[in-house]
Amino acid sequence: MTQLDIAPPLSTDAMPSPLAAVRSTTETAGHAIVRVLEEHGIQRAFVVPGESYLEVLDGLHDSTIETVVCRHEGGAAYMAEAEGKLGPLPGVAMVTRGPGAANALVGVHTAWQDSTPMVLFIGLIPLAHRHKEAFQEFDVQGWFAAGAKSVMVLDVAERAQEVVADALFLARAGRPGPVVIGLPEDVIRESIEHHPQPQLPVADGGMTGHDLAALRGALQEAEKPLFVTGGSDWDAEASQRLTRWLERHRLPAVAEWRTEGIVPFESPSYAGPIGYGRPKPTLDVLEECDLLVFVGTLPGDVITNGFLVRQGWQRRNFLVSIDPTLRGRSGAVSHHILARPSAFVRDLEQIELAADERRARWTTRLREQQSAFSALPDRTPGDGIASMATVMAHLVPELDEHALVTFGAGEHTNWAHRYFPTRSYPSMVSCGNGSMGYSIPSAVAASLHFPEREVVSIAGDGEFLMNGQELATAAQVGATPLVILVDNQEYGTIRTHQERRHPGRISGTQLENPDFAMLARAYGGHGIRVEADRDVPGAVAAALELWRERDRFVLLHVITEQRAQAY
Incomplete structure (x- = not known):
């Protein structure tokens, strides 16, 4: 028997364990997905587990990514969409197959129409169960392909890291x-090799020499030029630089x-909001101005009042959009500049214009119209039922310069459009597709994204009851918005349309509501109810005092009359 020379064993400090070596080079596809999200800077994921x-x-258990456990997939998707608006990275939501995916579709539609970066992960049935009408099976391509930029299904575990990086x-x-991204549950359990996935740069575009010359010439010639800003693809620096220019x-x-x-809101160049419910003078200026420059948005049906305003091909319209197809455009296009805001x-800062008193008078006139429109109502309460005019008169002066407002859809949103002082970007988070139920989820997302800022949400009663349960999420994760709940016991926008087409025949729009202040307390927040206008100043002061403790959310339940309008 041959004697073998056996080296003495290495100390345990010097010798890596085989298990550690495996862990350093392999991981499951599910863990790889989380790692790539983490490496790309994603801070939180809004989930309903499955x-x-x-x-x-x-x-996610050991990740630096905060897992925000939501109460409904629609709420989770709205939160992710709002996070994408707040920037700079896409919002991330995670839901399960079938019913979970169906519930999340509303957030995908919101992101599609608002051009918001968002990634939705959907757990799927195992590969072997596919096409057998298995429990909660659905066609992810069929459901989402028409309303998403891309729909991917992770059928090969080794591509998990690449797919996530591509999606972001x-x-x-x-x-x-x-x-x-669809995630078959058996595929994400497979072990794969660890491969870093660097972030892919996004092209921003910019003005060519020809673009600069064309825009400079058009602005210099115009007597009544007007810029229209919009979209979600902005940042604070671009906002500040445009304002200064x-x-x-x-x-x-x-x-x-x-x-x-x-x-x-208070800039001498700001001439007010434009869209549904706009004041008529703001609509009139679209026809009156001799040059429109759209930045980050397009002249769609909302701005043009259903494709009716500024439709003539002689109109001079410059469109600044990174989308080469100009999808959603209405009316003439004089020049398209392919650029993000x-x-x-x-590049705009390269343009210097000679002073022109005609343009200065035009700007002064528009600013005076906006200042008159947005002037706060009288602070003196009336004798009747609580009024949102009194609420705004007492709330707005108490807000700090970085206050942010969120809201969904309904006539209650006009109070924010008219009076809320949007002083720093972003300071208004809402949904252009008119999606109800957005106010509370977006307020939770904004409060988590900007914990140092004052976040106010103005919600209608009908809208609140679609996703108000996400206040339980707010209490769980420490989000602290101030919710102003406007309770007029009806779906007000539909009632308005109904009165126009079928006057005096109210049908399907009236509501009987719970005590929302009591509900807020049940969810773990503070709740205050106010019914008489004379009590509004004290109720607003009490709500603000509780809110500034910043220990939990506060809800002010305002019982107001039907048909009360901001304008």
């Missing part, structure tokens, strides 16, 4: 939007529906 993606949930890129590239040249800008705050503003 057994179909347990491996991803397990990966696609959500932001070109015109931003939602990307959907407009003010230096004494040029006016209006804000697309539900996107106020790009040019601050930040790149456009960077």
